[in-house]
Amino acid sequence: MAGILDLLNSDLGKQIISGVSGSTGNDTSKTSSVLTMALPVLMKAMERNSATPEGAAGLMGALSGKHDGSILDNLGGLFDGGVDESVKQDGAGILGHILGSKQQGVEQVIGQKSGLDAGSVANILKVAAPILMGVLAKQSKENNVTDSSGLGGLLGGMLGGNDAANEQSFLEKILDADGDGSVVDDVAGMFLGGDNKNSGGIGGLLGGLFGK
Secondary structure (H helix, E strand, C coil): CCCHHHHHHCHEEEEEHHHHHHHCCHHHHHHHHHHHHHHHHHHHHHHHCCCCHHHHHHHHHHHHHCCCCHHHHHHHHHCCCCCCCCHHHHHHHHHHHHHHHHHHHHHHHHHHHCCCCHHHHHHHHHHHHHHHHHHHHHHHHCCCCCHHHHHHHHHHHHHCCHHHHHHHHHHHHCCCCCCCCCHHHHHHHHCCCCCCCCCCCHHHHHHHHHHC
């Protein structure tokens, strides 16, 4: 199974990055940096949310209903002339549901590491969130996911399918708690609580971000 970061390097990923960049008025390379950091975080949060029967049922319902993957069928139309406000509102709802009280902090961390302000990061994520849901819907159909265990496996597979070097680079960018001494490290420290460098892999480090 292709990892989520592998997707961003594909032709579809390049189209998404270009479209999100144009529709939010942000530099393409910075938009790419934001998505490279944010999409695994969003997926890890979804994986945690879907660990409960209620959370899994909610996500499965969304993937088989409103977010069924059809958004990917006409990305040119989605981005042509700017993304519709209803899509952004939808994205804001998805982010609020997935990240909850952590949303603002996550946007600040990613903003500091990407060189954009948190507001720009928020705009990028609002457009990207419905597209990510569409990607998950297509993957769930291709893999015949019908229940919570299948959903957890799908999310875990897409998180674990990334190239290890990419994964480490992404983690260093967003979660390096003893990096350059900027406010981002304070924010990361609030989420992670102490030095998590010895935790294994993306799950160990991101687990601290969404831990109880």
